[in-house]
Amino acid sequence: MSTLTSPLRPKRSKLLTGAMVLYLIYTLVPLLWLLLSATKTQDDLLSTPGLWFGKSFAFFSNIKDTLTYNDGIFLRWLGNTVLYVVVGAGGATLLATAAGYGLAKYKFAGRRAVFAVLLGAVAVPGTALAVPTFLMFSNLGLTNTVWAIIIPSLVSPFGLYLMWVYATDAVPHELLEAARIDGAGEVRTFFTVALRLLAPGIVTTLLFAVVSTWNNYFLPLIMLSKPNLYPLTVGLTQWSNQATGVGARPIYNLVITGSLLTIVPLVIAFLLLQRFWQSGLSAGSVK
Amino acid sequence: MAESMAHQSAEQVRPVSAAGRRRRRASQDGKGWIFVGPFLAVFALTFLAPIGYAIYLSLYRNQAFFGGKVFVGIDNYTEALQDPKFWEAFGRVAAFLVVQVPIMLILALLAALAIDSARLHASGFFRIVIFLPYAVPGVVAVLMWGYIYGDNFGLAANLNDLFGTTAIQPLSAHWMLPSIANIVTWEFVGYNMLIFYSALRTVPGELYEAAAIDGAGTFRTIRAVKLPALRGAIVIATIFSIIGSFQLFNEPNILRTLAPNVITTYYTPNMYAYNLSFAGQQFNYSATIAIVMGVITAIIAYVVQLRGSRESL
Structure with a gap:
């Protein structure tokens, strides 16, 4: 099987994809934080967890x-x-x-x-x-x-x-x-x-x-x-x-x-x- | 004109049409200035004139009590080179450069190789998302990370609450430089990744086939085919990153409002030059600092370029 797989078209690697997903998360977390924070009132900003919605939806x-x-x-x-x-x-x-x-x-x-x-x-x-x-x-x-x-x-x-x-x-x-x-x-x-x-x-x-x-x-x-x-x-x-x-x-x-x-x-x-x-x-x- | 006539008569053996075309080409070549001229005019006004003006300013000094200015020769330069504030700022950006630039470029390189490897699921999606921070204005990136770093609200405070500690203090004196490095890395990995990726795309497919026939595995192919193909792109990205590091200004200047006791007015050379001008009215000395930094940057960029091209021989 492996001899049939051409090196030019290697099979997809879960390990590599996993590593890249980690980097992707690093890239996206701040943007996600910004998006979620934009839905909060000033009070919620100061009192609710950063990576989830606040008590009210103030977007x-x-x-x-x-x-x-x-x-x-x-x-x-x-x-x-x-x-x-x-x-x-x-x-x-x-x-x-x-x-x-x-x-x-x-x-x-x-x-x-x-x-x-x-x-x-x-x-x-x-x-x-x-x-x-x-x-x-x-x-x-x-x-x-x-x-x-x-x-x-x-x-x-x-x-x-x-x-x-x-x-x-x-x-x-x-x-x-x-x-x-x-x-x-x-x-x-x-x-x-x-x-x-x-x-x-x-x-x-x-x-x-x-x-x-x-x-x-x-x-x-x-x-x-x-x-x-x-x-x-x-x-x-x-x-x-x-x-x-x-x-x-x-x-x-x-x-x-x-x-x-x-x-x-x-x-x-x-x-x-x-x-x-x-x-x-x-x-x-x-x- | 006489020269072109002589040129023509010497080549009379050639067909007339070729000579005619050459003459037309010669008169047209001068018209290149029509296209280049406007750019050069604005370039002269916004690049060359300020450089000249800065050099002029750096040779004078304002007299505090009598008013007016006096020519002081290289006095401003000797002062700058003995200025502990300048060297502290310089040392800081140099340390930043030595640590942050390799991390950023290696991450960008790994991402580019991964995306180019065809072993990745949904590689197009990764490419565009990793590039995305480049489209975020630097100011917004710093504001965003600054809030995230804060112990008021933001993720640093959340993590501290979660673990019941106060250990995570990104804005403290000890962590400030790594915190800034993180922002810059976040902003520019995608941009550098794209430069590397574009260079990888230009590698001819026959090279990969040849490597495969020679029995080269993935890592061998990377070392023997891909990295050599990337050399030019790596040199360019390194030079741009060095220039960027020495120019460090936006990130510390905006974070200064969040941590005024950590970030001094001379945290980086650029902040020093800026604050000398706009808070201290010391325009001559400020211009001197700017020129010294410009010269150092140009020398280092030149050395990197020289080394990069020599290694490619």
Whole structure:
């Protein structure tokens, strides 16, 4: 029997699956805790076991309270986050796609220098740049405006790298030549011919840019001091900080429900788009 | 222009159409800047300019009483290199890096190998669920774990109640760094797993067939075929993780509200630079700390890359 089982299609192992289930539990327990905690009132949070429901089921009233607390500031933060994500991550994807395509398909002078500078810059810790960026933006009068968040979000070196690798194989030179012989300009060729072929790579780049913008914390923390410009991340920590210090007004249930609401859109996006980003990532790792 | 003409005449023997195409290619290649230019412009504004500005700041010092600034050369750097707070913070992230990064990457590697092995039931389900924490914003992950760690409510308190002890104190001075390491591991195992898994997918099937014909078992195949194929991905993941460790900020900064006596304002180099700027108004010294950390990170990342590529020869 065992000689008939090809090593290429080994039989499933219960032991291995069991070990992986343990890791799966570790991954899921905090999320389960969050989900269960979002159904509890503040009293239940403090008095009932973490991994089971509380005495009352307050899920919907928690959501309502989260959305309406402080004149609906949570919705404002959500709107800000969406704005930063749409303009920031959208713009970052566009810039990275165009630049990756340019680097892959045109052999212009200075191409290697661009690569060297990018590589060097990626090694510099992003947060190390934050303080000087803040001082610069403050001199330019950009702090406490949406631009302070959007402009730095527009650069994604990882996205550029991904699109560069992807464009090298995905767009054949012959096709570009054919478009040129037909008299199409370079920019038009990019938009009409190349963009469609780059789609899986673009989805991957966009998704990762969305995650980094949606999760952005450090930059808005230093750039913004007006709560009505905060994204969700900074807003939630502000709510959480409310529980300590002078005049503490803990709103644990709202922080927890707000956290859950912050996670949901990204999880849905990843689940729905997994076919795209997984193929895009595989292509990126070939090189 | 003269050069391209000379080039052409030297190759006159070639068919005209080829020469024509080459000329068209040459003039088109310059147009690559149309596509790369916008990215580079924003890159210059958000990466290069701040680096330059930080270097400029680090060479000056504000005068406390007289106002204005004076050029001090490398004085800020000598101060930083002799600053016990800086070295304490640096030692902490270095210890964090040495322990947390291997644990995280080995877990990610094991998960990737397990999912790729075809011996797992429902491997697609495992892949997506283990990756899921990456989609959770870091801030939310820290808030969530912070509450779980707390002795007010959360699982740490539940466990203590259950066993009738007070032994589990994730937010105490002794356990804080491992507690932070746990959060970072939880967040990033799935991401690294996916990098490794994607690299494994690109191994050609013939290699496995050859290994099978040679009589290699599962572990032999992993050692001889899969690990070499993963080398590049491991080097990249290691570099990203090192950079991430040295940048450690979000987790300690958010947990600070829960444990203000455990986490100091200089718990990590980044927190030190941040608090120097925004609590102490010492922008010049803060920029110096940022540059020193940037240089150290870049050197270590470079060494790892060098070693990684040398071993692959």
